[in-house]
Amino acid sequence: MVENGSPRGAIHLDAAADGFHRFVAAEIQRYIELLTGGLLPIVTEPGAAPAGGVIMVGGPQANDTVGGLAARGALDLGGLTADGAYLLKSIDLDGRGCVVVAGRDDTGTMYAAYELLERLGVVFQLTGDIVPERKATLELPELDVAAAPARKFRGVHVWHAYTWNMGMQDYRRLIDQLAKMKMNVLEFYWGMGAPWVEVFHDGVRGELTTTPESGYLAVGRDSRSWGRSVHTTTGTRSEVRVGRECFPHERLCGEEFQEVGSEDEAFAVAVPFLREIIRYAHRRCVQVWLVFGELPFVSPNLAPQSAKVDHGVAPSESHSYQRYCGVAVPTGDPAALDIWEAALCAVIETYPEADSYGVWAPEHSPDFDDDEATRALRQEATTIREHMPSLGEIHGGGNFTPNTDKDLEFDAMQMHLAAELIGRVKRRHPDARLGVTLLFRGYLMRALDRLLPKDVWIANMEDCGNGGSQMDYYRGIAGRDLIVIPRIVDDGCELHMQMNATMYDRDEIVTGAEAAGAAGIIGQLDKERGGECSTRFLADGCWDAGVDAQSFYTGYLPRLYGTDAAPLVVDAYRLLxxxxxxxxxxxxxxxxxxxxxxxxxxxxxxxxxxxxxxxxxxxxxxxxxxxxxxxxxxxxxxxxxxxxxxxxxxxxxxxxxxxxxxxxxxxxxxxxxxxxxxxxxxxxxxxxxxxxxxxxxxxxxxxxxxxxxxxxxxx
Known part of the structure; x- marks a missing residue:
């Protein structure tokens, strides 16, 4: 393809190739130039190429030459059945060497191109590319690769209140890297009271619980909803103790939010910002799921009187239960469903181009035992409890919460509330793809399965602090998309990298998803740097259900650091x-x-x-x-x-x-x-x-x- 830095081959596109396939061809061209210094021409007629090899881009639906090869039996594409499946195949093309880079669909062709580049030595990571030392000569290897994803949904979950510093350039780069690692979902999360959607109830707009100093993006240290907490921040340079000089602006948010000075301005900037994320992601074959939580918490100024009764739990203000996402409304108060129906419908109507919409149940189910309307739901909770494991079974499985049978009762009420919410929203938006996520409560999945229509996905975030795999909770649920959410990065990781491959093995994240037939793995990503290995492990596991810590490191690290250094580096990573x-x-x-x-x-x-x-x-x-x-x-x-x-x-x-x-x-x-x-x-x-x-x-x-x-x- 390249000899002494000069191109000898070419990249072939169909004459009628669309902009997406031209982008894929340009990516191959760009990286081969980085690898060799040679800029391969992109041609539309194989015969117009130089005398060297040809990289032929596109499946039969996008490249007539590839279609002709398949029609006469020179190329077998029949095994590419799943969305995103791809083929890399070396063939003889009229006496010259050719590699076909093709997919079942456009996504698969892009994946085939990035797989080719990795086989040429490039390593794609979450935060960037590792490009090997330039070599002036490049020959394409003999290739016969056909691959299909093991999981339909593969991606990361980002909570913008934790990553408030990310601007549009950062999101574009993240989306680019997801596509290169063959991941196809960006789950964008926020808590109620963030500026991504306006929520109205009884003519009143919900106030923001995020801090003005951060452009209304970061969870507030002294916000009305959260109170004083070490988990929150003003989102400003003044709170940086080490390295403050690295930040040119007082606000640490993306440049798009630097001048935001009011709640009205926050909404005016945030909505087009998120729309652009969705638009750009779709250009890279990445879906965007918009999810928010935590049900039944609402903005403080929307909270009904029932949420303000002091139960002796939290002294701040008069609200009983406070979180970053507002104050909890008792499950039995009609306002809880009314506000959340308005909120979820507003998300769907504000972002109709998004691919899915979901709500997160609360991390801690609030106890509103003194609320009369909530007590009236106990019969519903009793019915749901019949499909939940006992407290002893939950603890025996290595899950250290809930603590009491009463906790389980309130968990059941939350599931009732989630199911009622989904039912209401489906009646208004029957074509919207909806889902419900549990936080560390896999033991509720089978009960929730009985409450929700089968076209609603169910997810659970897996807690790294549990005592063993929780994947048994996923088994036995048929006819529904189940999503596993492991932690790539946890809350307290700023001082170290989290190397989680062994944890994923313990929790059976990859093998358990395969055994349960789960549709997807979407990792929680609170920050990017330091999460490269864990993200790549999950990305690889979405294509190969046999990946474990041993096979991952022995395969990945030699490519990352070279074969000579590999034995020492593999030992080091095992110790990490x-x-x-x-x-x-x-x-x-x-x-x-x-x-x-x-x-x-x-x-x-x-x-x-x-x-x-x-x-x-x-x-x-x-x-x-x-x-x-x-x-x-x-x-x-x-x-x-x-x-x-x-x-x-x-x-x-x-x-x-x-x-x-x-x-x-x-x-x-x-x-x-x-x-x-x-x-x-x-x-x-x-x-x-x-x-x-x-x-x-x-x-x-x-x-x-x-x-x-x-x-x-x-x-």
């Missing part, structure tokens, strides 16, 4: 996986509890240790510092939820445990530094990023060990 397992795949369960003032969680509640006069019992603090995991409130979450899985850590004091952690990360850094001289130049930046992040974790772990050791000896 083991360290992530020891962190329970939820970094903040250890790191952030320890990092905040180095104090036990229970003792630091309401206490500012830096003010010089903490109101705590010194003897109790000393006991907590000295105590092992079993005895100390320092490890409260681990002990109650996942302690049995990590018996080797339980006898350790915090200083010894962090010393062990430091040793794990030090071993990884040593392996990666040994591998570095053997890594190709194009991959060095990626390797150095992994080294930097791992060294940061080593330094933090060593610091925590030293602090706890010092505290023990200084008492």
């Amino acid at each position: 996986e083991a360290a992530e397992r020891d962190l329970v795949w939820w970094g903040r369960s250890e790191i952030f509890i320890s990092y905040h003032d180095f104090s036990p969680c229970k003792l630091r509640t309401g206490v500012e240790l830096r003010d010089g006069r903490p109101d705590i019992d010194r003897a109790e603090l000393e006991r907590a510092i000295e105590a092992s995991w079993d005895d100390s409130d320092f490890w409260f979450w681990r002990r109650t939820a996942v302690g049995d899985q990590h018996g080797h850590d339980r006898p350790l004091r915090p200083d010894a445990l962090w010393r062990r952690r430091a040793g794990q990360y030090r071993a990884v850094v040593d392996l990666l530094r040994q591998a570095r001289p053997q890594v190709p130049a194009g991959s060095l930046a990626e390797l150095d990023y992994v080294i930097f992040k791992t060294e940061s974790l080593f330094n933090l772990s060593q610091l925590l060990s030293d602090v706890h050791s010092w505290a023990r000896h200084a008492k």
Whole structure:
């Protein structure tokens, strides 16, 4: 194809090729130029090509030459049955070498092109491309590849309140990378009270619960709905403690929202912004699903009186249950359904070009036992409970919530509410594709299956902190699209990369989806950098249901870092996986509890240790510092939820445990530094990023060990 930097072959398109196929051909041309320096011509007649090889782009529906080859039996496309299925086939074309790049549909042809480029050495990741060192000569390998996706829906879930910094350029880049990894869904999520749709009830527009300082995008630290919380932010430069100088503007939001100064302006900017995301995604064969939550939370100014009765749960304002998405309305209050019907219909009517629409049930089912209308729903809950497992069965399966039978009763009421909502909206928009997502409540899937029409999809977000696979809940549900939502990135991961392949194996995310016949895997993505491996694992698993951590790393890392460095790098990544397992795949369960003032969680509640006069019992603090995991409130979450899985850590004091952690990360850094001289130049930046992040974790772990050791000896 290319010799000494000069083109010898060509890319063939049908003379009547549309803009999409011209884009696919241009992508092949662009990357081969990056690989070799040679710019291949794009021709519409094979005979007009130079004397070298030919890359023929398009299936029979888009390329008459390919259609002719298939008609006379020179090319078999009959096995390409699924949407997105593709073929890479080397054939003889009138005495010259040719590779056919074709799909069952346009999407498949694009996937075939990106597969060809990966076989030429390019590696597509979530945050960018790894292009190998340029070689002046390129010969196409012999290819005979036919592939079809194992999962119909493959993608990522993005919550814009966590990624409020993303502008349109960022979304276009993300969508481009999804297409290159053969993923086809971008699930765009927001909480009630965000500026993506105007919600009216009784003539009043729901207020925004997001912060003005962020362009009304970020979840507010002091918002009416959430109250004071470490999970929220103003979304401004002033809150950045390390690296503040890297940000040129006070607002960290995308440039489109920099000048937003009112709620009216927020809606005016947000709606066309999201419409452009949908338009661009469709150009790359990526669906956009618009989903929001959490049912039954509503904007505070829309909340009825029943939501404002003080049940002694939350003291802020007069609302009983507050979340980033507003305040909870009792399940039995008609206002809950009325407001949510208006909201979901508004989404459908505002974005008719979107591919699907959904609602998320609440992470915590509010207990409105004192509400008379809600108590009247108990009979509905009793009927639904007949199709739910018992509390013992749920806990026995490794799911640590719910805590009581009463929790299950309120879960059942939430399912009743979701089903009623879907029924109402379907009557108004019968052609809209709808769905319901559960948060860490797979045990409700079979009950929900009995309540919803079969054309409504059901999804569940899998909790990385559970005690084992939850995929049994998906089995036995027939005739419905089921979606698995594993976590690519969890809430508390800013200090480290999350290497989740081993967790996906434990939770049977890929194999369980195959066994249950689930339609899709859509990973939760709270940030991109550091989630490259986990995203790629899920992307590959959507095409090959046999992927596991071992096969993934031994196949992926040699392509990423080169075969010479592969043995050392594979060992390093295995150690990173083991360290992530020891962190329970939820970094903040250890790191952030320890990092905040180095104090036990229970003792630091309401206490500012830096003010010089903490109101705590010194003897109790000393006991907590000295105590092992079993005895100390320092490890409260681990002990109650996942302690049995990590018996080797339980006898350790915090200083010894962090010393062990430091040793794990030090071993990884040593392996990666040994591998570095053997890594190709194009991959060095990626390797150095992994080294930097791992060294940061080593330094933090060593610091925590030293602090706890010092505290023990200084008492």
